[in-house]
Amino acid sequence: MTHPVPANPAPAHRLRARRLGVETQSEAVVFMHADCPVGRSEGVTARTQIEVRDGARSIIATLYLVSSDMLALDEVGLSEVAWRRLGVAPDATLHVAHPNPLDSMSAVRAKVYGHRLDLLRLKAIVADVVAERYSDVQLAAFITAFSAQPPQLAETVALTRAMLEAGDRLAWPSPIVADKHCVGGLPGNRTTPLVVAIAAAAGLVIPKTSSRAITSPAGTADAMETMAPVDLDLAAMRAVVDREGGCIVWGGSVRLSPADDIFIRVERALDLDSEAQLVASVLSKKLAAGSTHVLLDLPVGPTAKVRTREDAERLSDQLVAVAAEFGMIVRPVLTDGSQPVGYGIGPALEAHDVLAVLRGAAGAPQDLRERAVQLAGGVLELGGKAAPGSGAESAAAILDDGRALAKFMAICEAQGGFREPPVAAFTHMIEAVRGGVLRAIDNRLLARVAKLAGAPRAKAAGVMLHAKAGDSVEPGQPLLTLHGESPGELDYALSFAAANPDMLLVRPR
Amino acid sequence: MTHPVPANPAPAHRLRARRLGVETQSEAVVFMHADCPVGRSEGVTARTQIEVRDGARSIIATLYLVSSDMLALDEVGLSEVAWRRLGVAPDATLHVAHPNPLDSMSAVRAKVYGHRLDLLRLKAIVADVVAERYSDVQLAAFITAFSAQPPQLAETVALTRAMLEAGDRLAWPSPIVADKHCVGGLPGNRTTPLVVAIAAAAGLVIPKTSSRAITSPAGTADAMETMAPVDLDLAAMRAVVDREGGCIVWGGSVRLSPADDIFIRVERALDLDSEAQLVASVLSKKLAAGSTHVLLDLPVGPTAKVRTREDAERLSDQLVAVAAEFGMIVRPVLTDGSQPVGYGIGPALEAHDVLAVLRGAAGAPQDLRERAVQLAGGVLELGGKAAPGSGAESAAAILDDGRALAKFMAICEAQGGFREPPVAAFTHMIEAVRGGVLRAIDNRLLARVAKLAGAPRAKAAGVMLHAKAGDSVEPGQPLLTLHGESPGELDYALSFAAANPDMLLVRPR
Missing domain, CATH: 3.90.1170.30 (Pyrimidine nucleoside phosphorylase-like, C-terminal domain)
Known part of the structure; x- marks a missing residue:
């Protein structure tokens, strides 16, 4: 068949960009007037996905329609994240159009129906997720499918690799790069500053990136920030590690396994904990951070994330097996997750506990001290700084003779200067x-x-x-x-x- | 432990309601200022679910935060659907708070992990869905779980019953209430007005509620509306059926299986077609409409919804078996879904085809006529108005001698008056x-x-x-x-x- 082809075979629709100052978290949202001629000719409806393009850059956003005078007919209103992601100039005009179909969703559907996904398909999914092309509904289908159709080892390895390769990777000039991670939060479980101080004092390289709280009262980065700056870029972080062997910084300024943060948000909304997702999440972050030897703290208890010893052991086996595929050595340590660790819960209160332990203060929380010694001992053994079975003893010695406190203060100074945590009014x-x-x-x-x-x-x-x-x-x-x-x-x-x-x-x- | 209980143990947070005129489809969205003291003390973050209450009525809504002067600090902005659902008076003050946990999500999680759901748990889920307590992410998990863990007969029956009982049910003073339904759209497949006219002319009771287009170029209600009013309430619909035996009205003014519309929206976004969902969707609507004998048109073709004969037969078996549990008789008819039916695609163009067939016009689309005769014949046999094998012959006679045209015109008059469909400029x-x-x-x-x-x-x-x-x-x-x-x-x-x-x-x- 034939017919006259119009001058512009895919008509571009331009609208003036308007920044609305609306925080929509990670979901890009755009607003158009219900009577906007562009929207009419595209046949758009509220709450569908739409592509917004500014030259070569484009984003996929959820569209809402406005019938009030909040917007003019020739305007497109952008939420903050849409504005940032697109990098809009204030007087820009933007193209809006129906988005191309999301090809990788066919792989998600295949997973729903019980097929295994190979690395190629998982990489396609993760690439689209990181590009924020997945709507919440589509992300939820992906997360649910992995819970309903649990993957076997090879698929979990492929998922880990796909997530790892979708972001940045750090490299360190040391054959052994130590790390520790706690799977599933426990209030007050602020061992990281102690473990890093002890391990770095023993001569290990331990460049720790930590998260801020998302649903908890404090993340390690929040607690650490009451004692020293944590918002370091990669160059500043490298300088600290070069000088002191270790650091405790916020991981948000480096883009390690960016898909992970997106998946975690949806998992949390569903309260679904796929083991494979958890394994891929933890290991992709650690691999991206350049870690070679990782100690994993798994608190087990009735109100902790991991509720039984059996669950913890099954999870540990998976973590070790998948890490081994990447040549990374993981040592899981099952710890008591039945109650909070230390006395304080909250950024500064937890920092006070950490300092009390470092300073050997009277009344320092003994459970926090003992746990930190146990975990740091594991790190020392993993990193070859203590013989098997003698790690805890070495760690305790480093803590007791003040080397850990000195190293911690040196790290704080290198990160921008130590300060005492605040006290509530x-x-x-x-x-x-x-x-x-x-x-x-x-x-x-x-x-x-x-x-x-x-x-x-x-x-x-x-x-x-x-x-x-x-x-x-x-x-x-x-x-x-x-x-x-x-x-x-x-x-x-x-x-x-x-x-x-x-x-x-x-x-x- | 004990401590002084403050005067108000669950402090209520009041904000002035503001109607923003934002269309967000079925998702209730509310906006608060990022510096709003109520939001601060509740610790709310963007894109979480929040409960908004006006006296005894409450809704769950997605929260976005605004940092511009779009909203004052003591205002809460409501999207159109949030405004309607809550039934807000313009100067109302509303309470906002964290929503109670959604207990029925534990049943969804159980389904994700492969457990079967009984009627009680399915009713709890559907009740929360109909109350719009489910976010998109949660709905997607439910839909995905039913695709990943296909239910057996008993669970599909329970899902159908839960969906049926969550809405209104029509009753008709006739032991046989005929109906027809097409599973999966085919452009131009506008047999319903013809089938209803023929069946009602033969003396059957056939109170047909039809949908408007959602993703297609025309629904039966859209095409019918170019010939007669279709937006009748239940009383008006009853009057038409009392007088003429049949009607062709829009089903939107009665609340038949309201969960279905919500599920369909998410299924469409995911392009997931769980057979059990399809069965529960179709049958809960038909049962709610009071139908006893239903003819189902299943177009099969490479670009139709049902792609192979095997799929169609498996689906037919499920539909018949589940319907039988409710005492409803269903007859599936597999039809050619390889190309559009008739010549016109679009509301008025399809109506012109229907009228050409009714009027026996030269050039009337023979494929539409033959399909309508086949399906109407099935309805006549189902309803006892024709002997097995002779239905199509009877239907053709009713069409050829003008009885179908007369009945169609009478139905149009009863619905508010016949008009000729428009012609494009x-x-x-x-x-x-x-x-x-x-x-x-x-x-x-x-x-x-x-x-x-x-x-x-x-x-x-x-x-x-x-x-x-x-x-x-x-x-x-x-x-x-x-x-x-x-x-x-x-x-x-x-x-x-x-x-x-x-x-x-x-x-x-």
């Missing part, structure tokens, strides 16, 4: 109403209280425990203190604590 | 560039051209075919004519047609 102590034994602490409820008190945004906010599980408790004895930077937030945390009295469970002896 | 004919045989027509591309020309919004817009697959074609012979209500839309459809010359495939003889 408002506190409220909660006492035991009756005596007995503190039987159990609910990690999840306690984390929620700390967040309501303002953590991690309010650095000094959070919860300070005065008793741990197994302790005897007298009536009237302090159980915990809420810390807040404002009276309002403190009240709000108190309300929640009042509604959840079993958060700290005291039973008669 | 702008047309463009496309001719064959070479001779040969028209081998194949791509349903999907052709539907896209009709939509670009303006269908279904522009009622007279669409495509008129002048040749069908198998026809001999001479060079310069008209192949199709584009119809549009504006020159711009016509140009746009032309561009797309030019870019897709194989849409109508002419090969040498």
